[in-house]
Amino acid sequence: MEKMDLVILETSDVHGSVFPINYGSNQSSDVGLGKIASLIKKERVKNPHLLLIDNGDLIQGTPLTYHYAKIQCNRPNPMIVLANELKYDAAVFGNHEFNYGKGILASTVNESNFPWLSANIVSKETGEPYFGKPYIVKKVEDIKVGILGLTTHYIPNWEQPQHIEGLRFEDAILTAKKWVKILKDDEKVDIVVVSYHGGFERDLETGEPTETLTGENQGYQICMEVEGIDVLLTGHQHRQIAGNRINGVIVVQPGKDGSTLGKVTLQLEKDEVGWKCVEKYSELLSVTAVEEDISLLQKVKMYEDITQEWLDQPIGKIEGNMIFHDPMEIRTKDNTLIEFINRVQMEVAGVDISNSALFDSISLGFPENVTMRAVVSNYIYPNTLKVIRITGQDMKEALEQSASYFEQYDGKEIKVNPSFITPKPQHYNYDMWEGIDYLIDISKSSGERIVKLEYKGKPVEPEKEYDVVMNNYRSGGGGNYFMYKNKQVIKDIPTDISEIIANYILDRKVVKATVNQNWKVIY
Structure with a gap:
């Protein structure tokens, strides 16, 4: 019987963190894409069948990204320079992707060598996914992996109206039900991964509500109500979650600022019917004691040097x-x-x-x-x-x-x-x-x-x-x-x-x- 391990790596809520420092004090800190990059490269060596996904809130959150958006936006976005270098397979829109306005967001998407996904952000005029791609299908050997992107639909409660003009944010549950069915029935995928920039509204073990049920976070409900999901990648809440299953769905959430890398491993077997998942688990890989990837950081050192000079004015x-x-x-x-x-x-x-x-x-x-x-x-x-x-x-x-x-x-x-x-x-x-x-x-x-x-x-x-x-x-x-x-x-x-x-x-x-x-x- 043919067997294969498929590894899915997730970053989420990186919030513009690249260099391993705290900008308030300029002291070293165990954060950032520089350290995450070292983990990703090690995982690529160990796992030939690997997908890398960012789950949102990538481009906003540090003085580096603020200075870029306000002063250096005629240059390529430093976060996308790095994401391209790390060869992400896809990214999902988080709520903070909209903070700097539609111009920065459009250039972010255009500069990316990978697709940005969100099935539930649609055009008010057409009702179709605004950014074009609700999902992608990746072929890993002869395995078809469907990756569906969802974004917390609570964004209109926070964001400036001009930043989301022409957009409608639809319910993540209803959207997931629609597109997961398409992935299974039409695309005939073997594995369904949902990458949701949102978190969990209930206790993962008991199902008891842990917050006011506004619809901001629907991760638990997605697992319970949407059939056919194998993996749910989450974020938004900045929690560190791994090793949990909800209704058979393996879940993970890797904190914030690039402090950990989410990892899901699927053990797959092929029989006369096709590929199926026989075991799955999730874990978090910490950047503590990990050296940053200097070669990667060199790609955006110019942005950092200018930002540091500006900060000390x-x-x-x-x-x-x-x-x-x-x-x-x-x-x-x-x-x-x-x-x-x-x-x-x-x-x-x-x-x-x-x-x-x-x-x-x-x-x-x-x-x-x-x-x-x-x-x-x-x-x-x-x-x-x-x-x-x-x-x-x-x-x-x-x-x-x-x-x-x-x-x-x-x-x-x-x-x-x-x-x-x-x-x-x-x-x-x-x-x-x-x-x-x-x-x-x-x-x-x-x-x-x-x-x-x-x-x-x-x-x-x-x-x-x-x-x-x-x-x-x-x-x-x-x-x-x-x-x-x-x-x-x-x-x-x-x-x-x-x-x-x-x-x-x-x-x-x-x-x-x-x-x-x-x-x-x-x-």
Whole structure:
């Protein structure tokens, strides 16, 4: 009986990470395509029958890709230079592929020596897959492998409308049912691989919901409801998942930033009927202790050198202290860093209420001598600003949503609600406000924690309307802030917030750190 091992390697949520460094500190870090490349090359030597797929969120996420998109976009995209060199077989569109607009996305697709897939991103006019290819069929010896691409259809809740104009994002489950049947019945494939830029909405073992079932993540449902799938490659949640089967489907998810490489091995046998999979398993290959592929990094060293020079440009000074060492301190009482970001947003938007978040727990503030590195390390997303008109009731509900970031106080220590940590860290979904005065009492149950809410010294009125500036992700309801959805947009400010902050400092040369103690957490 003829036998064969087929290996499928997956990268996902690389987010522009190439060099093994943390851009905030320029210290070494176990991340990036440079290290992933070394793993891929080793696997190619060991496994002659191998497919390599990127599962989305490849081209956005570091100063390298930001600088390329904003300043060097007349050159080839460095991420595609590397992906071509590594000979990817296919890539799937993630939600962050759209962040830099349709021009960058079009050039990304055109420069790629491999197809980009997404069956459920269709043209509003024709209903056909917008980017041409819902799937590909790869021949490995005489085995036919169908690879179907799917993208979380929740993107319109986050992305700027002009970036997705003319596109419709269809339900991933319904789309998978349609195209998997075509792969099996019409294409007569032996193996079906679904590469889905989305994650799991339920516990992989028990099936219990692990998040609000909005449709953002449908991986569990895909496995349970779509017949004929052998492998489900996932991403979006930045989780590290391997070794699990759901309804017989082997699944994998390789974290983020190129920290691990997903690997699926299918043991195949051929009988008189044809090829069939007799065993399958998945694993994660870590880049820890792996040396980066210097020859690959040389292909984009010019981009990196220019980016590093740009990052170290001084843009101004901070008078006072805007450095923190404890992220929980920032999230439990008013502080100079978040107050500064909110005040910048308020000034550029011409309103007097704003909210913002501390996006991660690594870069905590601006040093006395501010560089672009400090700005992009603290404001890590390519968000823009919107002013929306909300009611006082909407404001109260939004603050309660933020307040659910904390577990109910146990008398010992302040803890983060596990739902903001697992299955994916979501610290960026805790907002802090300027322009209103409020108290969060975490000794109370969620939904009852805002014990003071005032605007200009008077209680916020539930029916009264207020204009608030916030990032575009939040204004569309991202992060379960459903009270913001479909609100009237008073002003749209299309400039990246990191650029707004940098220009603010450049214009003033010296910025004074202030804090007015307009909010705090109590217990």
